[in-house]
Amino acid sequence: MKNSIWKSSDKIALILYPVLLAVILFIFYPPFYAISDEQAYLSTAYALGKGTLFLDNAGLKNSFAGITTKSHLINKYPIGNSLLLTPFTIINWKFGFLRNYIFFFAGFLLFLKIFDHYGIDRKMALLYLLHPSIILYSRTLMSDIPSMFFALLGVYLILKKKYYLAGISLGFNLLIRYTNLLLPLGICTGLLLEKRSKDALKILPGVFLGLVLLLLYNWKAWGDFTLPFIRTGGGTFSMKYLKTSGLYYLISLNVLYPFMLVVTLVQGIKRKFTGFLFTTLMFLITYSFYYYIHKGSNLIETLVMGQRFMLPVIPLMLLLYANYVDRGHSLKISLTWILPLLFILDIGMIWKHQIYLNRHRKMAETVLNKTRGSDILILSSETIELINPFISQQNWVSLNQLNNINLSQYKNIFLVIRRESDKNNFPDISRIAPVKSRLPIYMGKGIIIYKLIPPIDRKG
Structure with a gap:
């Protein structure tokens, strides 16, 4: 591992930015949610807090993602995200937002450790901390930030040669989102290409355990191991979406952070990064054929909001991106003014998002009072x-x-x-x-x- 010589200003930045961001995030603590899926995740968390998987047993009549089986009402999404929300929401539902804050900052600490392993200047990790899409979804109850955290945890454990634990982390991620199966597939493919088949095999038991738990949940909830995949899907995959979704990712992943996707493809050829490259490509290809992109009210909002499905692999892309920037003197120097600018833009985004959430809170209160x-x-x-x-x-x-x-x-x-x-x-x-x-x-x-x-x- 290469030791980087830090300037005192870099050390200050690594302390100052996280502290200031944490203060701002708590000052602008989310007052409500604004995505329909969040309502669905909360519904399941509410039911779990009552000791049941089924919404109707908890007294709920409906849910955004609710599906009525032969005997019960249940949400179609995997249980993992709601399971992670439950300990927080038992106290007060608003504490659910604290969970994603914790995963967000814990992910940053893991990112620093991963940078140490590859000998990349820690200051580059601020590209993760100040990434607009990551910050935005850390202010939600969505599954994107937990998916990203357990992906990072899996990578970190692999680098520490704790392969069985890495498999458990990546396996648990399957309970959060079905497509998280792409993470161990991509990483293990990279290990095989590095001729580390024994290491790849050590990861598989944990992944298999996660898959078994997911199938058992499906059987308990739906009475069928595979029913949610068939009956509810999760959307539509088709070649026709390549010209919309595919084009969006091609542009956005090269614009928000200039040429990040291009750099990922170039840097990923290096043997030590092949697993990250394959994982990124699997996510990119999969979601390029997916019908849905989370859109905002303008181009800039869509640029930030639409990257949510890529969040589990964006830290991997940032790792390769930082590795490239760290070796370019002029690019590295440019961070001195780019990071403060990015921080200011993030504050503006948080402020605007807070106004949006307050508006939803007031509308929800109005509906409750008037009906x-x-x-x-x-x-x-x-x-x-x-x-x-x-x-x-x-x-x-x-x-x-x-x-x-x-x-x-x-x-x-x-x-x-x-x-x-x-x-x-x-x-x-x-x-x-x-x-x-x-x-x-x-x-x-x-x-x-x-x-x-x-x-x-x-x-x-």
């Missing part, structure tokens, strides 16, 4: 996230579930839509409740709430 005593809520896809299972166990149904609901059994029916984004759903809304059947209860910024009065289409 008290409801028998059922009809929610658009953009308002489902406003029903927090830890705050309200109201009965609700989404617009696309109405064909399976008989509304005649309910009296107090409320319709909640988003003013900005539900215009395309108005034909369906008009079918369910003509204008004359909708009594406006609230028409504020962001949402509209109607109480439905006869006549309405009782069959839905």
Whole structure:
């Protein structure tokens, strides 16, 4: 391992940036969530806190990702992310955000250790700490940051030659997200190319254990080992998305940090980095055929938000990127002004995100207060996230579930839509409740709430 000679200013930066960022993140502690998937993860965490896997057993009537089996309501997502949320949410649901903060900063410490192994200047690790996408999703309840942490932990344990423990870390990651299986596949491929087949074999038992636990959970939850893969999928993979998703990743991974993907491909050819290269390529190829990209309201927001599926391998890319920058004197010097600029931009992003989350909190409070005593809520896809299972166990149904609901059994029916984004759903809304059947209860910024009065289409 190469020892780097640090300037005192570099040592100060490695202390100052994490401390300042931690202070800012806690000052702007998330007041609410704003992604529908977060509602689903919270629903499962709520049920687990009640000692059950099933949402209906915990008193919940629905969930964003809820699927009704023959006997129970359960979320289609793997259990790992909600399992990691549960110890925090038992105290208070808002403590769930603390979990991702912990994983984020713990990942930074692992990143420093990995840099030490490769003899890369530790200051380069600030590229991880200040990465906008990583910071953004550390402020959510999503599974991206835990996936990234356990990937980093697995890599660190491999470098420490603790292969069985590395396998357990990578295996547990399968319980968080199905596609995390690509991590051990890519890493083991790299080890095989390095002629380290014995080391690769030592990783497999832990991965196999994680896979067995995942299949056992599927059997317990669904009554079938593979049902979630077949029935719920997780989206659509198709060649036609290559021109949208594939092009997005090709551009964004080279723009947010200039030429990071190109550098990853070039540096990854080196024997010691082949596992990281193959893992990155597996994620890149897989999600280039995936239908969904998390988009923002403008190009810059999309540039940051859309990288979430790549977060488990972005630290691996940053490692190769930092290794290249560390060996270029002029590039290394440029960090002196790039890092402060990046830090300022991150603060702006956090501030804007906080405003966005506060807006969602106020909308959720409005829905709760204006619909008290409801028998059922009809929610658009953009308002489902406003029903927090830890705050309200109201009965609700989404617009696309109405064909399976008989509304005649309910009296107090409320319709909640988003003013900005539900215009395309108005034909369906008009079918369910003509204008004359909708009594406006609230028409504020962001949402509209109607109480439905006869006549309405009782069959839905």
